Amino acid sequence: MEHLTDEAAMDLAVAAALEGVRGANPLVGAVLTAPDGQLLAVGRHRGAGTLHAEADALAAWAALRETDPQAAAVDPAACTLHVTLEPCDHTGRTGPCTGAVRAAGIGRLVYAVADPTGTSGGGAQTLRAAGLDVSGPTGHAGSLALTDRWRRARATGRPFVTAHLAQSLDGCAAAADGTSQWITSPASRAHAHAVRGRVDAIVVGTGTVLADDPRLTARDDDGSLASVQPVPVVMGHRRIPAGAALRGHPALAAGEEPLHLRSHDPAEVLAAIAAHPGPWPHGRGGCEHLLIEGGPTVLAAWIAADLVDELHVYTAPTFLGAGLPAVSGLAVDTLAHAVRWTPDSAEGGPVRPLGPDTWTHLRPATAAGKE
Ligand SMILES: NC(=O)c1ccc[n+]([C@@H]2O[C@H](COP(=O)([O-])OP(=O)(O)OC[C@H]3O[C@@H](n4cnc5c(N)ncnc54)[C@H](OP(=O)(O)O)[C@@H]3O)[C@@H](O)[C@H]2O)c1
Structure with a gap:
Protein backbone atom coordinates (compact mmCIF):
# COMPACT_ATOMS: atom_id res chain seq x y z
CA MET A 1 0.00 0.00 0.00
CA GLU A 2 1.28 3.46 -0.92
CA HIS A 3 1.79 6.04 1.86
CA LEU A 4 2.53 9.51 0.58
CA THR A 5 4.12 12.60 2.07
CA ASP A 6 2.50 15.90 1.14
CA GLU A 7 5.30 16.47 -1.37
CA ALA A 8 4.92 13.03 -2.94
CA ALA A 9 1.15 13.44 -3.14
CA MET A 10 1.61 16.75 -4.98
CA ASP A 11 4.13 15.12 -7.35
CA LEU A 12 1.48 12.52 -8.13
CA ALA A 13 -1.11 15.24 -8.70
CA VAL A 14 1.26 16.90 -11.21
CA ALA A 15 1.78 13.59 -13.02
CA ALA A 16 -2.00 13.15 -13.28
CA ALA A 17 -2.43 16.69 -14.60
CA LEU A 18 0.20 16.12 -17.28
CA GLU A 19 -1.99 13.44 -18.86
CA GLY A 20 -4.11 16.32 -20.14
CA VAL A 21 -3.59 18.74 -23.01
CA ARG A 22 -2.60 22.38 -22.74
CA GLY A 23 -4.84 25.23 -23.76
CA ALA A 24 -7.38 27.72 -22.50
CA ASN A 25 -7.82 25.77 -19.27
CA PRO A 26 -4.94 25.09 -16.87
CA LEU A 27 -3.61 21.60 -16.29
CA VAL A 28 -4.65 20.71 -12.74
CA GLY A 29 -4.26 17.53 -10.73
CA ALA A 30 -5.58 16.44 -7.32
CA VAL A 31 -4.79 13.60 -4.95
CA LEU A 32 -6.79 12.52 -1.90
CA THR A 33 -4.93 10.84 0.96
CA ALA A 34 -5.95 9.22 4.24
CA PRO A 35 -4.49 10.45 7.60
CA ASP A 36 -1.60 7.98 7.28
CA GLY A 37 -0.83 9.17 3.74
CA GLN A 38 -2.49 6.23 2.06
CA LEU A 39 -3.53 7.08 -1.49
CA LEU A 40 -7.33 7.17 -1.81
CA ALA A 41 -8.01 8.82 -5.17
CA VAL A 42 -6.44 10.74 -8.05
CA GLY A 43 -8.19 13.31 -10.22
CA ARG A 44 -7.43 15.69 -13.02
CA HIS A 45 -9.13 18.31 -15.11
CA ARG A 46 -10.01 16.82 -18.49
CA GLY A 47 -10.97 19.96 -20.39
CA ALA A 48 -13.58 22.70 -20.68
CA GLY A 49 -16.96 21.89 -19.18
CA THR A 50 -15.76 18.75 -17.39
CA LEU A 51 -15.19 18.18 -13.67
CA HIS A 52 -12.35 20.13 -12.11
CA ALA A 53 -9.49 18.05 -10.67
CA GLU A 54 -10.73 18.28 -7.05
CA ALA A 55 -14.24 17.19 -8.01
CA ASP A 56 -12.80 14.46 -10.25
CA ALA A 57 -10.74 13.01 -7.36
CA LEU A 58 -13.70 13.25 -4.98
CA ALA A 59 -15.95 11.52 -7.53
CA ALA A 60 -13.37 8.72 -7.89
CA TRP A 61 -13.28 8.34 -4.13
CA ALA A 62 -17.09 8.31 -3.86
CA ALA A 63 -17.19 5.55 -6.48
CA LEU A 64 -14.56 3.57 -4.58
CA ARG A 65 -16.53 3.90 -1.33
CA GLU A 66 -19.55 2.30 -3.00
CA THR A 67 -17.66 -0.94 -3.56
CA ASP A 68 -14.84 -0.96 -0.98
CA PRO A 69 -15.92 -1.14 2.70
CA GLN A 70 -12.39 -0.21 3.85
CA ALA A 71 -12.53 3.02 1.81
CA ALA A 72 -16.07 3.66 3.08
CA ALA A 73 -14.82 3.45 6.68
CA VAL A 74 -12.29 6.31 6.23
CA ASP A 75 -13.45 9.54 7.90
CA PRO A 76 -13.36 12.33 5.25
CA ALA A 77 -12.69 14.93 7.93
CA ALA A 78 -9.34 13.25 8.56
CA CYS A 79 -8.40 13.17 4.85
CA THR A 80 -6.21 15.59 2.91
CA LEU A 81 -6.89 16.84 -0.59
CA HIS A 82 -3.73 17.93 -2.44
CA VAL A 83 -4.34 20.22 -5.43
CA THR A 84 -1.80 21.75 -7.80
CA LEU A 85 -3.87 24.95 -8.20
CA GLU A 86 -6.04 26.75 -5.66
CA PRO A 87 -9.63 25.46 -5.80
CA CYS A 88 -12.02 27.75 -7.64
CA ASP A 89 -14.76 29.55 -5.80
CA HIS A 90 -17.09 30.41 -8.63
CA THR A 91 -19.80 28.71 -10.63
CA GLY A 92 -18.77 28.33 -14.24
CA ARG A 93 -19.80 25.43 -16.42
CA THR A 94 -19.26 23.23 -13.34
CA GLY A 95 -20.00 24.15 -9.71
CA PRO A 96 -17.42 25.75 -7.42
CA CYS A 97 -14.73 23.34 -6.22
CA THR A 98 -14.99 24.85 -2.75
CA GLY A 99 -18.57 23.54 -2.65
CA ALA A 100 -17.51 20.04 -3.75
CA VAL A 101 -14.74 19.93 -1.11
CA ARG A 102 -17.09 21.06 1.66
CA ALA A 103 -19.86 18.70 0.56
CA ALA A 104 -17.42 15.78 0.74
CA GLY A 105 -16.54 16.77 4.33
CA ILE A 106 -12.77 16.89 3.66
CA GLY A 107 -10.84 18.23 6.66
CA ARG A 108 -7.54 19.35 5.19
CA LEU A 109 -6.50 20.99 1.93
CA VAL A 110 -2.98 21.53 0.59
CA TYR A 111 -2.67 23.62 -2.57
CA ALA A 112 0.49 24.50 -4.44
CA VAL A 113 -0.20 27.62 -6.48
CA ALA A 114 -2.64 30.51 -6.02
CA ASP A 115 -5.21 30.97 -8.80
CA PRO A 116 -4.36 34.28 -10.50
CA THR A 117 -7.79 34.81 -12.06
CA GLY A 118 -10.08 37.25 -10.31
CA THR A 119 -13.18 35.22 -11.02
CA SER A 120 -11.88 31.78 -10.04
CA GLY A 121 -9.50 32.57 -7.18
CA GLY A 122 -10.32 32.94 -3.52
CA GLY A 123 -11.15 29.30 -2.88
CA ALA A 124 -8.50 28.90 -0.17
CA GLN A 125 -9.93 31.78 1.84
CA THR A 126 -13.47 30.40 1.53
CA LEU A 127 -12.38 26.96 2.74
CA ARG A 128 -10.38 28.43 5.64
CA ALA A 129 -13.43 30.40 6.69
CA ALA A 130 -15.45 27.18 6.53
CA GLY A 131 -13.11 25.63 9.09
CA LEU A 132 -10.84 23.50 6.90
CA ASP A 133 -7.15 23.21 7.73
CA VAL A 134 -5.72 24.88 4.60
CA SER A 135 -2.00 24.98 3.68
CA GLY A 136 -0.80 26.95 0.68
CA PRO A 137 0.34 28.21 -1.60
CA THR A 138 3.23 25.85 -0.95
CA GLY A 139 5.12 26.81 -4.10
CA HIS A 140 5.62 23.17 -5.06
CA ALA A 141 8.08 23.39 -8.00
CA GLY A 142 6.36 20.84 -10.25
CA SER A 143 3.02 22.59 -9.82
CA LEU A 144 4.52 26.00 -10.59
CA ALA A 145 6.07 24.63 -13.79
CA LEU A 146 2.77 22.97 -14.71
CA THR A 147 0.95 26.27 -15.16
CA ASP A 148 3.70 28.89 -15.45
CA ARG A 149 2.89 29.91 -19.01
CA TRP A 150 -0.88 29.57 -18.54
CA ARG A 151 -0.69 31.90 -15.53
CA ARG A 152 1.44 34.36 -17.47
CA ALA A 153 -1.09 34.40 -20.31
CA ARG A 154 -3.94 34.91 -17.83
CA ALA A 155 -2.05 37.64 -15.95
CA THR A 156 -1.54 39.63 -19.16
CA GLY A 157 -5.04 38.99 -20.45
N1 LIG B 1 6.35 23.24 -42.52
C1 LIG B 1 5.50 24.05 -41.95
O1 LIG B 1 5.09 23.83 -40.80
C2 LIG B 1 5.04 25.25 -42.70
C3 LIG B 1 3.97 26.01 -42.19
C4 LIG B 1 3.58 27.14 -42.91
C5 LIG B 1 4.25 27.48 -44.06
N2 LIG B 1 5.26 26.72 -44.54
C6 LIG B 1 6.00 27.09 -45.75
O2 LIG B 1 6.59 28.35 -45.51
C7 LIG B 1 6.75 29.04 -46.73
C8 LIG B 1 6.33 30.48 -46.55
O3 LIG B 1 7.23 31.08 -45.67
P1 LIG B 1 7.01 32.54 -45.11
O4 LIG B 1 8.03 32.83 -44.11
O5 LIG B 1 6.87 33.48 -46.28
O6 LIG B 1 5.57 32.40 -44.48
P2 LIG B 1 4.78 33.27 -43.42
O7 LIG B 1 5.55 33.41 -42.18
O8 LIG B 1 3.44 32.68 -43.35
O9 LIG B 1 4.60 34.68 -44.11
C9 LIG B 1 5.59 35.63 -44.11
C10 LIG B 1 5.03 36.92 -44.63
O10 LIG B 1 4.06 37.42 -43.72
C11 LIG B 1 4.23 38.82 -43.53
N3 LIG B 1 4.65 38.98 -42.14
C12 LIG B 1 3.81 38.78 -41.10
N4 LIG B 1 4.45 39.01 -39.94
C13 LIG B 1 5.72 39.34 -40.24
C14 LIG B 1 6.85 39.69 -39.47
N5 LIG B 1 6.79 39.77 -38.13
N6 LIG B 1 8.00 39.95 -40.09
C15 LIG B 1 8.07 39.87 -41.43
N7 LIG B 1 7.03 39.57 -42.21
C16 LIG B 1 5.86 39.30 -41.64
C17 LIG B 1 5.22 39.25 -44.58
O11 LIG B 1 4.49 39.47 -45.76
P3 LIG B 1 3.83 40.88 -46.20
O12 LIG B 1 4.77 41.49 -47.18
O13 LIG B 1 2.55 40.48 -46.83
O14 LIG B 1 3.62 41.74 -45.01
C18 LIG B 1 6.05 38.01 -44.78
O15 LIG B 1 6.67 37.95 -46.03
C19 LIG B 1 5.97 28.29 -47.77
O16 LIG B 1 6.87 27.57 -48.60
C20 LIG B 1 5.13 27.32 -46.96
O17 LIG B 1 4.90 26.14 -47.67
C21 LIG B 1 5.66 25.61 -43.87
Whole structure:
Protein backbone atom coordinates (compact mmCIF):
# COMPACT_ATOMS: atom_id res chain seq x y z
CA MET A 1 0.00 0.00 0.00
CA GLU A 2 1.28 3.46 -0.92
CA HIS A 3 1.79 6.04 1.86
CA LEU A 4 2.53 9.51 0.58
CA THR A 5 4.12 12.60 2.07
CA ASP A 6 2.50 15.90 1.14
CA GLU A 7 5.30 16.47 -1.37
CA ALA A 8 4.92 13.03 -2.94
CA ALA A 9 1.15 13.44 -3.14
CA MET A 10 1.61 16.75 -4.98
CA ASP A 11 4.13 15.12 -7.35
CA LEU A 12 1.48 12.52 -8.13
CA ALA A 13 -1.11 15.24 -8.70
CA VAL A 14 1.26 16.90 -11.21
CA ALA A 15 1.78 13.59 -13.02
CA ALA A 16 -2.00 13.15 -13.28
CA ALA A 17 -2.43 16.69 -14.60
CA LEU A 18 0.20 16.12 -17.28
CA GLU A 19 -1.99 13.44 -18.86
CA GLY A 20 -4.11 16.32 -20.14
CA VAL A 21 -3.59 18.74 -23.01
CA ARG A 22 -2.60 22.38 -22.74
CA GLY A 23 -4.84 25.23 -23.76
CA ALA A 24 -7.38 27.72 -22.50
CA ASN A 25 -7.82 25.77 -19.27
CA PRO A 26 -4.94 25.09 -16.87
CA LEU A 27 -3.61 21.60 -16.29
CA VAL A 28 -4.65 20.71 -12.74
CA GLY A 29 -4.26 17.53 -10.73
CA ALA A 30 -5.58 16.44 -7.32
CA VAL A 31 -4.79 13.60 -4.95
CA LEU A 32 -6.79 12.52 -1.90
CA THR A 33 -4.93 10.84 0.96
CA ALA A 34 -5.95 9.22 4.24
CA PRO A 35 -4.49 10.45 7.60
CA ASP A 36 -1.60 7.98 7.28
CA GLY A 37 -0.83 9.17 3.74
CA GLN A 38 -2.49 6.23 2.06
CA LEU A 39 -3.53 7.08 -1.49
CA LEU A 40 -7.33 7.17 -1.81
CA ALA A 41 -8.01 8.82 -5.17
CA VAL A 42 -6.44 10.74 -8.05
CA GLY A 43 -8.19 13.31 -10.22
CA ARG A 44 -7.43 15.69 -13.02
CA HIS A 45 -9.13 18.31 -15.11
CA ARG A 46 -10.01 16.82 -18.49
CA GLY A 47 -10.97 19.96 -20.39
CA ALA A 48 -13.58 22.70 -20.68
CA GLY A 49 -16.96 21.89 -19.18
CA THR A 50 -15.76 18.75 -17.39
CA LEU A 51 -15.19 18.18 -13.67
CA HIS A 52 -12.35 20.13 -12.11
CA ALA A 53 -9.49 18.05 -10.67
CA GLU A 54 -10.73 18.28 -7.05
CA ALA A 55 -14.24 17.19 -8.01
CA ASP A 56 -12.80 14.46 -10.25
CA ALA A 57 -10.74 13.01 -7.36
CA LEU A 58 -13.70 13.25 -4.98
CA ALA A 59 -15.95 11.52 -7.53
CA ALA A 60 -13.37 8.72 -7.89
CA TRP A 61 -13.28 8.34 -4.13
CA ALA A 62 -17.09 8.31 -3.86
CA ALA A 63 -17.19 5.55 -6.48
CA LEU A 64 -14.56 3.57 -4.58
CA ARG A 65 -16.53 3.90 -1.33
CA GLU A 66 -19.55 2.30 -3.00
CA THR A 67 -17.66 -0.94 -3.56
CA ASP A 68 -14.84 -0.96 -0.98
CA PRO A 69 -15.92 -1.14 2.70
CA GLN A 70 -12.39 -0.21 3.85
CA ALA A 71 -12.53 3.02 1.81
CA ALA A 72 -16.07 3.66 3.08
CA ALA A 73 -14.82 3.45 6.68
CA VAL A 74 -12.29 6.31 6.23
CA ASP A 75 -13.45 9.54 7.90
CA PRO A 76 -13.36 12.33 5.25
CA ALA A 77 -12.69 14.93 7.93
CA ALA A 78 -9.34 13.25 8.56
CA CYS A 79 -8.40 13.17 4.85
CA THR A 80 -6.21 15.59 2.91
CA LEU A 81 -6.89 16.84 -0.59
CA HIS A 82 -3.73 17.93 -2.44
CA VAL A 83 -4.34 20.22 -5.43
CA THR A 84 -1.80 21.75 -7.80
CA LEU A 85 -3.87 24.95 -8.20
CA GLU A 86 -6.04 26.75 -5.66
CA PRO A 87 -9.63 25.46 -5.80
CA CYS A 88 -12.02 27.75 -7.64
CA ASP A 89 -14.76 29.55 -5.80
CA HIS A 90 -17.09 30.41 -8.63
CA THR A 91 -19.80 28.71 -10.63
CA GLY A 92 -18.77 28.33 -14.24
CA ARG A 93 -19.80 25.43 -16.42
CA THR A 94 -19.26 23.23 -13.34
CA GLY A 95 -20.00 24.15 -9.71
CA PRO A 96 -17.42 25.75 -7.42
CA CYS A 97 -14.73 23.34 -6.22
CA THR A 98 -14.99 24.85 -2.75
CA GLY A 99 -18.57 23.54 -2.65
CA ALA A 100 -17.51 20.04 -3.75
CA VAL A 101 -14.74 19.93 -1.11
CA ARG A 102 -17.09 21.06 1.66
CA ALA A 103 -19.86 18.70 0.56
CA ALA A 104 -17.42 15.78 0.74
CA GLY A 105 -16.54 16.77 4.33
CA ILE A 106 -12.77 16.89 3.66
CA GLY A 107 -10.84 18.23 6.66
CA ARG A 108 -7.54 19.35 5.19
CA LEU A 109 -6.50 20.99 1.93
CA VAL A 110 -2.98 21.53 0.59
CA TYR A 111 -2.67 23.62 -2.57
CA ALA A 112 0.49 24.50 -4.44
CA VAL A 113 -0.20 27.62 -6.48
CA ALA A 114 -2.64 30.51 -6.02
CA ASP A 115 -5.21 30.97 -8.80
CA PRO A 116 -4.36 34.28 -10.50
CA THR A 117 -7.79 34.81 -12.06
CA GLY A 118 -10.08 37.25 -10.31
CA THR A 119 -13.18 35.22 -11.02
CA SER A 120 -11.88 31.78 -10.04
CA GLY A 121 -9.50 32.57 -7.18
CA GLY A 122 -10.32 32.94 -3.52
CA GLY A 123 -11.15 29.30 -2.88
CA ALA A 124 -8.50 28.90 -0.17
CA GLN A 125 -9.93 31.78 1.84
CA THR A 126 -13.47 30.40 1.53
CA LEU A 127 -12.38 26.96 2.74
CA ARG A 128 -10.38 28.43 5.64
CA ALA A 129 -13.43 30.40 6.69
CA ALA A 130 -15.45 27.18 6.53
CA GLY A 131 -13.11 25.63 9.09
CA LEU A 132 -10.84 23.50 6.90
CA ASP A 133 -7.15 23.21 7.73
CA VAL A 134 -5.72 24.88 4.60
CA SER A 135 -2.00 24.98 3.68
CA GLY A 136 -0.80 26.95 0.68
CA PRO A 137 0.34 28.21 -1.60
CA THR A 138 3.23 25.85 -0.95
CA GLY A 139 5.12 26.81 -4.10
CA HIS A 140 5.62 23.17 -5.06
CA ALA A 141 8.08 23.39 -8.00
CA GLY A 142 6.36 20.84 -10.25
CA SER A 143 3.02 22.59 -9.82
CA LEU A 144 4.52 26.00 -10.59
CA ALA A 145 6.07 24.63 -13.79
CA LEU A 146 2.77 22.97 -14.71
CA THR A 147 0.95 26.27 -15.16
CA ASP A 148 3.70 28.89 -15.45
CA ARG A 149 2.89 29.91 -19.01
CA TRP A 150 -0.88 29.57 -18.54
CA ARG A 151 -0.69 31.90 -15.53
CA ARG A 152 1.44 34.36 -17.47
CA ALA A 153 -1.09 34.40 -20.31
CA ARG A 154 -3.94 34.91 -17.83
CA ALA A 155 -2.05 37.64 -15.95
CA THR A 156 -1.54 39.63 -19.16
CA GLY A 157 -5.04 38.99 -20.45
CA ARG A 158 -3.93 37.27 -23.65
CA PRO A 159 -4.81 33.82 -25.00
CA PHE A 160 -2.61 30.78 -24.34
CA VAL A 161 -0.49 30.48 -27.49
CA THR A 162 0.44 27.15 -29.10
CA ALA A 163 2.71 26.97 -32.15
CA HIS A 164 3.13 24.23 -34.69
CA LEU A 165 6.05 23.39 -36.92
CA ALA A 166 6.47 20.61 -39.48
CA GLN A 167 10.07 20.15 -40.54
CA SER A 168 12.63 17.88 -42.15
CA LEU A 169 15.58 16.35 -40.27
CA ASP A 170 17.72 19.24 -41.44
CA GLY A 171 15.28 21.81 -40.07
CA CYS A 172 13.48 22.88 -43.26
CA ALA A 173 9.80 23.89 -43.38
CA ALA A 174 9.70 23.74 -47.17
CA ALA A 175 11.87 22.62 -50.10
CA ALA A 176 13.90 25.15 -52.04
CA ASP A 177 10.99 25.74 -54.45
CA GLY A 178 8.59 26.50 -51.56
CA THR A 179 6.72 23.18 -51.66
CA SER A 180 5.86 21.86 -48.18
CA GLN A 181 2.72 19.74 -48.66
CA TRP A 182 3.42 17.31 -47.25
CA ILE A 183 6.74 17.04 -45.44
CA THR A 184 5.18 15.04 -42.61
CA SER A 185 3.03 11.91 -42.51
CA PRO A 186 -0.76 11.51 -42.18
CA ALA A 187 -0.22 10.58 -38.49
CA SER A 188 1.45 13.93 -37.80
CA ARG A 189 -1.20 15.80 -39.73
CA ALA A 190 -3.96 14.04 -37.79
CA HIS A 191 -2.33 15.23 -34.55
CA ALA A 192 -2.03 18.75 -35.93
CA HIS A 193 -5.73 18.71 -36.88
CA ALA A 194 -6.64 17.61 -33.35
CA VAL A 195 -4.72 20.64 -32.07
CA ARG A 196 -6.59 22.88 -34.54
CA GLY A 197 -9.84 21.47 -33.17
CA ARG A 198 -9.16 22.68 -29.64
CA VAL A 199 -8.02 26.24 -30.39
CA ASP A 200 -10.17 29.32 -30.93
CA ALA A 201 -8.15 30.86 -33.78
CA ILE A 202 -5.28 30.02 -36.15
CA VAL A 203 -2.74 32.62 -37.30
CA VAL A 204 -0.73 32.31 -40.52
CA GLY A 205 1.31 34.82 -42.51
CA THR A 206 0.51 36.06 -46.00
CA GLY A 207 3.52 34.03 -47.20
CA THR A 208 1.80 30.78 -46.21
CA VAL A 209 -1.54 31.87 -47.70
CA LEU A 210 0.14 32.66 -51.02
CA ALA A 211 2.40 29.57 -51.10
CA ASP A 212 0.08 26.87 -49.73
CA ASP A 213 -3.47 28.24 -50.04
CA PRO A 214 -4.37 26.49 -46.74
CA ARG A 215 -8.00 25.87 -45.72
CA LEU A 216 -7.15 26.34 -41.99
CA THR A 217 -10.01 24.05 -40.98
CA ALA A 218 -9.90 21.34 -38.33
CA ARG A 219 -10.60 18.00 -40.00
CA ASP A 220 -11.23 14.50 -38.70
CA ASP A 221 -9.17 11.50 -39.85
CA ASP A 222 -11.57 10.84 -42.75
CA GLY A 223 -11.16 14.42 -43.99
CA SER A 224 -14.59 15.60 -42.82
CA LEU A 225 -14.89 18.90 -40.98
CA ALA A 226 -14.58 18.68 -37.20
CA SER A 227 -17.60 19.92 -35.25
CA VAL A 228 -15.71 22.91 -33.82
CA GLN A 229 -13.80 25.22 -36.17
CA PRO A 230 -11.13 27.82 -35.27
CA VAL A 231 -11.34 31.36 -36.61
CA PRO A 232 -8.74 31.92 -39.39
CA VAL A 233 -6.44 34.96 -38.97
CA VAL A 234 -3.87 36.23 -41.49
CA MET A 235 -1.06 38.66 -40.66
CA GLY A 236 0.94 40.61 -43.25
CA HIS A 237 0.45 43.39 -45.78
CA ARG A 238 -0.14 41.52 -49.04
CA ARG A 239 -3.74 40.89 -49.97
CA ILE A 240 -5.49 37.55 -49.62
CA PRO A 241 -6.30 36.33 -53.16
CA ALA A 242 -9.95 36.44 -54.18
CA GLY A 243 -10.02 32.68 -54.66
CA ALA A 244 -8.11 31.77 -51.48
CA ALA A 245 -9.39 28.55 -49.92
CA LEU A 246 -9.65 30.13 -46.46
CA ARG A 247 -12.34 32.52 -47.78
CA GLY A 248 -14.66 29.51 -47.71
CA HIS A 249 -13.80 28.72 -44.08
CA PRO A 250 -16.83 27.38 -42.15
CA ALA A 251 -16.16 29.81 -39.27
CA LEU A 252 -16.93 32.71 -41.65
CA ALA A 253 -20.48 33.80 -42.43
CA ALA A 254 -21.41 33.97 -46.13
CA GLY A 255 -19.53 36.89 -47.66
CA GLU A 256 -17.63 37.64 -44.44
CA GLU A 257 -14.01 38.68 -44.95
CA PRO A 258 -11.36 36.68 -43.05
CA LEU A 259 -9.70 38.55 -40.18
CA HIS A 260 -6.70 40.06 -42.03
CA LEU A 261 -4.32 42.15 -39.96
CA ARG A 262 -1.97 44.25 -42.03
CA SER A 263 0.72 44.12 -39.41
CA HIS A 264 3.99 42.35 -38.62
CA ASP A 265 3.60 42.88 -34.87
CA PRO A 266 2.22 39.97 -32.77
CA ALA A 267 1.10 42.43 -30.06
CA GLU A 268 -1.06 44.28 -32.60
CA VAL A 269 -2.49 40.98 -33.79
CA LEU A 270 -3.35 40.03 -30.21
CA ALA A 271 -5.07 43.39 -29.68
CA ALA A 272 -7.10 42.99 -32.87
CA ILE A 273 -8.11 39.44 -31.93
CA ALA A 274 -9.17 40.68 -28.47
CA ALA A 275 -11.35 43.31 -30.12
CA HIS A 276 -12.87 40.87 -32.60
CA PRO A 277 -16.51 40.17 -31.72
CA GLY A 278 -16.41 36.54 -32.78
CA PRO A 279 -18.37 34.29 -32.64
CA TRP A 280 -15.69 32.17 -30.99
CA PRO A 281 -15.76 28.38 -30.89
CA HIS A 282 -16.02 26.30 -27.69
CA GLY A 283 -18.75 28.64 -26.42
CA ARG A 284 -16.17 31.17 -25.27
CA GLY A 285 -16.69 34.91 -25.04
CA GLY A 286 -13.29 35.58 -26.61
CA CYS A 287 -10.17 33.97 -27.99
CA GLU A 288 -8.53 32.05 -25.14
CA HIS A 289 -6.35 29.67 -27.15
CA LEU A 290 -4.46 30.70 -30.26
CA LEU A 291 -2.49 28.51 -32.67
CA ILE A 292 0.42 29.93 -34.68
CA GLU A 293 0.79 27.75 -37.76
CA GLY A 294 3.53 29.77 -39.37
CA GLY A 295 5.15 29.97 -41.67
CA PRO A 296 8.76 30.43 -40.67
CA THR A 297 8.71 34.27 -40.63
CA VAL A 298 5.56 34.60 -38.56
CA LEU A 299 6.66 31.84 -36.18
CA ALA A 300 9.96 33.64 -35.59
CA ALA A 301 8.12 36.88 -34.77
CA TRP A 302 5.94 35.21 -32.10
CA ILE A 303 8.91 33.33 -30.61
CA ALA A 304 11.04 36.50 -30.55
CA ALA A 305 8.23 38.29 -28.67
CA ASP A 306 8.21 35.43 -26.12
CA LEU A 307 4.57 34.83 -26.96
CA VAL A 308 4.70 31.09 -27.67
CA ASP A 309 3.68 29.05 -24.61
CA GLU A 310 3.79 25.59 -26.18
CA LEU A 311 5.46 24.20 -29.31
CA HIS A 312 4.56 21.07 -31.28
CA VAL A 313 7.38 20.03 -33.62
CA TYR A 314 6.73 17.29 -36.18
CA THR A 315 10.02 16.06 -37.67
CA ALA A 316 9.95 13.88 -40.77
CA PRO A 317 12.83 11.46 -41.53
CA THR A 318 13.73 13.49 -44.61
CA PHE A 319 16.49 15.84 -45.74
CA LEU A 320 15.48 18.87 -47.80
CA GLY A 321 18.93 20.29 -48.43
CA ALA A 322 18.78 23.93 -49.44
CA GLY A 323 15.19 24.32 -48.24
CA LEU A 324 13.53 27.08 -46.24
CA PRO A 325 14.60 27.21 -42.55
CA ALA A 326 11.77 26.13 -40.25
CA VAL A 327 12.10 29.36 -38.26
CA SER A 328 13.54 32.28 -40.20
CA GLY A 329 14.59 35.65 -38.93
CA LEU A 330 15.33 35.00 -35.26
CA ALA A 331 18.15 37.34 -34.25
CA VAL A 332 20.52 34.83 -32.65
CA ASP A 333 24.13 35.94 -33.14
CA THR A 334 25.87 33.65 -30.68
CA LEU A 335 25.12 30.49 -28.71
CA ALA A 336 24.66 32.46 -25.51
CA HIS A 337 21.63 34.12 -27.13
CA ALA A 338 20.04 30.85 -28.29
CA VAL A 339 16.26 30.68 -27.77
CA ARG A 340 16.02 27.63 -25.53
CA TRP A 341 13.09 25.27 -24.97
CA THR A 342 12.49 22.56 -22.45
CA PRO A 343 10.69 19.19 -22.86
CA ASP A 344 6.96 19.33 -22.08
CA SER A 345 5.62 16.06 -20.63
CA ALA A 346 1.96 17.01 -21.06
CA GLU A 347 -0.14 15.15 -23.60
CA GLY A 348 2.06 12.06 -23.60
CA GLY A 349 5.17 14.11 -24.44
CA PRO A 350 7.88 15.15 -24.65
CA VAL A 351 8.83 12.82 -27.54
CA ARG A 352 6.67 10.29 -29.35
CA PRO A 353 6.72 8.58 -32.74
CA LEU A 354 3.87 9.60 -35.03
CA GLY A 355 3.96 7.16 -37.92
CA PRO A 356 7.43 7.58 -39.42
CA ASP A 357 7.80 11.05 -37.87
CA THR A 358 8.86 12.20 -34.42
CA TRP A 359 6.65 14.53 -32.41
CA THR A 360 8.48 16.73 -29.91
CA HIS A 361 6.53 18.71 -27.35
CA LEU A 362 8.25 21.76 -25.88
CA ARG A 363 7.68 24.81 -23.73
CA PRO A 364 9.90 27.87 -23.29
CA ALA A 365 12.88 27.21 -21.04
CA THR A 366 12.74 30.78 -19.77
CA ALA A 367 9.48 30.30 -17.90
CA ALA A 368 10.71 28.28 -14.93
CA GLY A 369 13.57 30.68 -14.27
CA LYS A 370 11.19 33.60 -14.04
CA GLU A 371 9.08 32.10 -11.22
N1 LIG B 1 6.35 23.24 -42.52
C1 LIG B 1 5.50 24.05 -41.95
O1 LIG B 1 5.09 23.83 -40.80
C2 LIG B 1 5.04 25.25 -42.70
C3 LIG B 1 3.97 26.01 -42.19
C4 LIG B 1 3.58 27.14 -42.91
C5 LIG B 1 4.25 27.48 -44.06
N2 LIG B 1 5.26 26.72 -44.54
C6 LIG B 1 6.00 27.09 -45.75
O2 LIG B 1 6.59 28.35 -45.51
C7 LIG B 1 6.75 29.04 -46.73
C8 LIG B 1 6.33 30.48 -46.55
O3 LIG B 1 7.23 31.08 -45.67
P1 LIG B 1 7.01 32.54 -45.11
O4 LIG B 1 8.03 32.83 -44.11
O5 LIG B 1 6.87 33.48 -46.28
O6 LIG B 1 5.57 32.40 -44.48
P2 LIG B 1 4.78 33.27 -43.42
O7 LIG B 1 5.55 33.41 -42.18
O8 LIG B 1 3.44 32.68 -43.35
O9 LIG B 1 4.60 34.68 -44.11
C9 LIG B 1 5.59 35.63 -44.11
C10 LIG B 1 5.03 36.92 -44.63
O10 LIG B 1 4.06 37.42 -43.72
C11 LIG B 1 4.23 38.82 -43.53
N3 LIG B 1 4.65 38.98 -42.14
C12 LIG B 1 3.81 38.78 -41.10
N4 LIG B 1 4.45 39.01 -39.94
C13 LIG B 1 5.72 39.34 -40.24
C14 LIG B 1 6.85 39.69 -39.47
N5 LIG B 1 6.79 39.77 -38.13
N6 LIG B 1 8.00 39.95 -40.09
C15 LIG B 1 8.07 39.87 -41.43
N7 LIG B 1 7.03 39.57 -42.21
C16 LIG B 1 5.86 39.30 -41.64
C17 LIG B 1 5.22 39.25 -44.58
O11 LIG B 1 4.49 39.47 -45.76
P3 LIG B 1 3.83 40.88 -46.20
O12 LIG B 1 4.77 41.49 -47.18
O13 LIG B 1 2.55 40.48 -46.83
O14 LIG B 1 3.62 41.74 -45.01
C18 LIG B 1 6.05 38.01 -44.78
O15 LIG B 1 6.67 37.95 -46.03
C19 LIG B 1 5.97 28.29 -47.77
O16 LIG B 1 6.87 27.57 -48.60
C20 LIG B 1 5.13 27.32 -46.96
O17 LIG B 1 4.90 26.14 -47.67
C21 LIG B 1 5.66 25.61 -43.87
